[in-house]
Amino acid sequence: MPQRREWSIGTHHAWFESPDVLWMKIRGATSLEDAIAILEVYREAGSQHPVFLVTDLSEATSVDLKARDHISWNVRLEWFRGVIYIGAGLMQRAVASSMTFLHSVTGRPAIVQHFVSTENEARALIAKERSLLDNSP
Template sequence: MTAHREWMFGTNRVRFEPPDLVVAKYSGLTSLEEARRTTAIYRELGSQQPFFLIVDVAESELDKKAREHFIQNLRTEWLLGVVYVGAGFVQKAATKAMAIAIYVTGKSHLDFLFANTEAEARALYERKRKEQVHVA
């Protein structure tokens, strides 16, 4: 994948930035339908190559059915790492619960990191990207 791409649905936006970064920004309550749409985008991108994901959740909340959908349908093989931006206490707890659920199901281990700003998230992405290049 070499071209920038962008999807907008409801108050949410997902953007692919070459070579391997997806930046998602969610606003308001994320419904099951929006979770399905997001998963379809991640599936499409992940089928072409794994990617790093920066998710801005500062102004969002995840519906219970949407959270369950993500746990059941996200595939760690699509992801190289995830950085959440602006997550509050409840969101961090929910994210850690999702990470544990993914790990316990044997789907793999995946780093879930947290940042206060998109700039911090991008710095974490760059650091993780360099670490993975040195490992490969």
């Protein structure tokens, strides 16, 4: 993966920050077409080595049910070192948590998710997670 790579998906924007962070800024609604393209970005960024996915939801409005289902059923745990949401509201937290619960009851591995308020908090969490993951047996 190059040092800096960027993607535009409708009103959404994503960029890769070396060595292992995929940033995603969600603006407005997310359609099924957006979800298909977003999932492809996840695959591209995480297929060579797992990444931290940081998604800023502070300007997100809604996610189409088919879009949510598409991502939920097609995302791969091995693409990620961790997932962090910035600015998630109560409904967004509930949806993310329900997706984790759904994966657990269907026997699929769940992705550990974190919720923070700012980019600085996300960066601090990544540093902490890196140290824990890199020092695990």
